Amino acid sequence: MPTVLITGCDTGLGREFARQYAADGYRVFATFLDPAKAANASDLAGNVEALSLDVTDHAAISELAARLSGEPIDIVVSNAGIGHPHKPFGQMDYPHWRRVLETNLIGPMKIAESFADHVARSDLRLMAFVSSRMGSVNLNLTGGAYAYRTSKAGLNMMIRSLAVDLAPRRICVMALHPGWAATEPGGRVPVEESVAGMRGVLHRAGPHHSGSFVTYHDQLLPW
Template sequence: MIVITGCDTGLGLEFARQYAADGHRVHATCLDLRNADEARAIPGDITVSKLDVTDHAAIEAFAEGLAGAPVDILLNNAGIGRPHPPFGQTDYANWRRILETNLIGPMKLAECLVENVAASELKTMAFVSSRMGSIALNNSGGSYAYRSSKAGLNMVVKSLAVDLAPRHVSVIALHPGWAATEPGGRVPVAESVAGMRGVLHRAGRHHTGIFQTYHDQPLPW
C-alpha cells in the first residue's frame, strides 16, 4: 500500500493517479472531501479519506484505521506556502500554520505510521520538500515561512534516516521542481511526479537520508 497526503489537487492527485495506474493499492488523503471528486474518480485500487495533517488526533485515528496494514511508501506530500510577504510584513499566524502543515504534520505521520512502514516490503518514507529549503542555495532571501518549513523538514528527514536505519526504513526528501501547480510553474505536474517516483524506485536502502530533485540530481542541504 502507498499512503499519499494532500491529494485534493496538484502533485498529490497526480501521485495517486500514477501509482493506481501502475496497479498499486493507494490510500489517498484529502483535506476537504468536498473537493475530492477527481481523486474519487481515479480508476484502480484506491481509497480516499479525509485527513488534516495539522490535526494530530485525526492523524492518530487515521493510523489506528491502518493498524496491521503494511505501508510500502508513506508519501508526505501535503503542504502550503503562499503568500510570501516581504521582510517587515510577516504574517506570524500564517507562518505557524505553514510550520504545522509542512513540518510538524509530516513528523507526526512518520511517528504514527512507522510500524506500518517497517512491516512492509519497500519500507520507504518520502517527503516532498523544495530547493527553497536548501540553506546552501538560498541566494535570493525572502520567503521566510516557506523556506524555514522546508529547511526544518529536511532536518527531520536526516534525523529520521539515522534513527530508522536499524529498522531498514529508507527516508528521502524530494524536490518536485517548479511544478505547474501555481502561476509561473514550468514543470508539468505529470513529469514532476513521474520523476520523483523514479527516484524512489531507484533508491536502495543505502540511499536513505538523501535530498534529490525530480530528475534525480542531489541537492545541498
Template sequence: MATIVITGCDTGLGVEFARQYAAEGHKVYATCLSPDTAHETRAIVGDVEVQKLDMTDHAGIAAFAASLGRRPVDILLNNAGIGRPHPPFGETDYANWRRILETNLIGPMKLVETLVENVAASELKMMAFVSSRMGSITLNQSGGSYAYRSSKAGLNMLVKGLAVDLAPRHISVIALHPGWAATEPGGRVPVEESVAGMRGVIHRAGRHHTGIFQTYHDQPLPW
C-alpha cells in the same frame, strides 16, 4: 503490489501521485483535507481509497492510522504542504507562519511516528517527503519567503534525522524537490513529468540511499 499512503491529494502533485500509482495497480490511500471536493482524486480509476486527513489535526492523524490497523505501508509519501503568500520582510504574518510549520513540518513528523510500525512491517520500507529547493540553505541567494523556506529547511533536517534513527529498522527516508511544477502560475515543469521523476527516484532509492535530497530528475541538492 505495494500499498502507498499519500498526503495532500486534494490537488496538484498529490492527485497525480495517486493517479500514477493507481494506474500501475498499487493500493493507494489518497488523503485529502476536503475529500468531498477532491473531485479529481475521486475520479481516479483503480484501487484508491480517499480519506480525510488534516496534517494539523493530530487526533485526526491517529484516527487515520487506526483505520489502517496493522496493514503494512510500503511507501509513506508526505506530499501535503502550503506556503503562500510570501510576505516581504517587515510584513510577516506570524499566525500563517505557525500554520505553515504545523502543516509542512510538525504534521509530517506526527504522521511518521504514528505510522512507523506500518512502514516497518512492509516490504519496501520507504518514507518520501516532498521538500523544495527553497529549503536549501546553501542555495538561498534571493532571500525572502521566510515561512516557507524555514518549513522546508526544517523538513530536510527531519529527513536527515529520521534516516539515522530509522536505519536500524531498514527504513529509507528521502527528500524530493519537484521542480517548479505547473501547479501554480509560472510553473514550468509539467505535473506528470515532476511526479514521474520523483517516483523514479523513490523506486531507485535503496537503503544505502537513505537521507538523500534529490531533484525530480535525480540530481543531488545541497542542504
C-alpha cells in the same frame, strides 16, 4: 502489488501521485484535506481509498494510523503542504507562518511517527517527503519567503534525523524536490513529469539513499 499512502491529494502533485500509482496497480490510500473532494474522488481509477485528513490534526492522524494498523504500507508520500503568500521582511504574517510550520513540518513528523510501524512491516520500506530547494541553506541566494523556506529547511533536518533513527528498521527516508511544478503561476515543470520523476527516484532507492535530498530528475541537492 505494493501499498502507498499519500497526503494532500486534493490537487496538484498529491492528486497526480495517486493517479499514477493507481494506474500502475498499487493499492492507494489517498488523503484529502477537503472531505468533499475525498467523497468525489471517483475519477481516480484503480484500487484507491479516499480518506479525509488534515495533517495539522494530530488526533485524526493517530485515528487513521489505528484504522490502518493491520496494513503494511510500502511507501508513505508526505506531500501535503502550503506556501503562499510569501510576505517580505517587515511585513511578516506570523499567524500564517505558524500555520505553514504546522502543515509543512510538524504534520509530516506526526505522519512519520504514526506510520513508521506500518512501513517497517512492508517490503519496500520507503518514506518520501516532498520538500523544496527553497529549503536549502546553501542555495538561498535571493532571501525572502521566510515562512516557506524555514518550514522546508526544518523538514530537511527532520528527514536527516529520521534516516538515522529509522535505519535499524531498514526504512529509507528521502527528501524530494519536485522542481518548479506547474501547480502555481509560472511553474515550468508539468505535474505529470514531476511526479513521474519523483516516482522513478523512489523506485531506484535503496537503504544507502536514506537521508538524501534529491530532485525529481535524480540529482542530489546541497542542504
